[in-house]
Amino acid sequence: MRKIEIVQGILDANEATAAGNRAVFDQHRCLAANIMSAPGAGKTSFILRTIERLSPHIRIGVIEGDVVSTVDAEKVGDIVSAVVQINTKGMPESCALVADMIHAALKRLPLDNLDLVLIENVGNLLCPAEFDLGEHLKVVITSTPEGDDKPLKYPVIFAQADVVVINKSDLLPYVDFDIDKFTRAVRNLNPRAVFFPLSCKTGSGVDEWVAWLRSQQPVK
């Protein structure tokens, strides 16, 4: 019982910190997106493609979450200056970003000069669903080689998604992935999610996502 009480306490504290983060984003009229997926579904490539299309009209900051390593932050740092790396190893929740980590990262971002903050969560379809970060948009990326049954197996994260990206559409001819079956499975959990099938490799479909993201941007 003691452990369960403590876990509940942690989640309540996280909600409060997340609300504070959201207030900071709103005060700066800065849109924040929390990007989540399984390992290797293409979160970093998706962020790189998004920056390529929106910069410099939209000024973008990135928060990179990883258990260890700075591989992704280095890739992103090549094309955008405002990047903060968070390594979760040794932290009480190492399998996901939590609101406290974002709170600390926000102090290191020039929010007055940013329109959009992209947060790359730890590669995991389970733990990140537990923690609100104070973002405006939850973006869940699935990739076609993972198979179309993921919503059945990881329903919580798909139920929360504002946006579902179906990445690696260029591999559709070579894998067993039925987009209609996948979309129906997400719809059963979540009637409001917006879908973007795309390929970060070829760039196909990225324009549609970027146009939609621009439509969500608050007027500065």
Next chain:
Amino acid sequence: MRKIEIVQGILDANEATAAGNRAVFDQHRCLAANIMSAPGAGKTSFILRTIERLSPHIRIGVIEGDVVSTVDAEKVGDIVSAVVQINTKGMPESCALVADMIHAALKRLPLDNLDLVLIENVGNLLCPAEFDLGEHLKVVITSTPEGDDKPLKYPVIFAQADVVVINKSDLLPYVDFDIDKFTRAVRNLNPRAVFFPLSCKTGSGVDEWVAWLRSQQPVK
């Protein structure tokens, strides 16, 4: 502090239960393999291919771990009779199997009549690395579309692996995955792992894995 002490207590208790599970497997001269990967890397297909090649000479039981759903247990149940489903939702650790869950599952398996138990862990490259289940072999599956940088980002699980399976080798012509780079990255963490590149879709490379697995089987 209190939370960290409790977490340490849970891990110590898990070690003790895992040792008990291992003793039960040994007593029945039953080999146990813990199969771990990211979501969608092909754990279930790998188990199905392994059963196809080894049955009925090797008598196989399967423990299926999922947060929710019985999708995988149903697929496996079509070709093997001894299947136990574990759903981790609502359990204190829902993002991985823990030794207690295996202890309970072993009571429902006919161990006297089994040579091999395949344990399909929850799809996750982080949490399952924390919990010994009492298995003899830790098998980590990576799939080529995930990219070759996964050992840098999820080093703990690759450092522990006895076997590293590189699945979806049929997709190599279409994805950026350098087998040498991947193998070197694992070798840096783990000099003793055995590698099996294979495709559960085409069956290529499965014979090598199955021959090796047979060589690990205790004499009954």
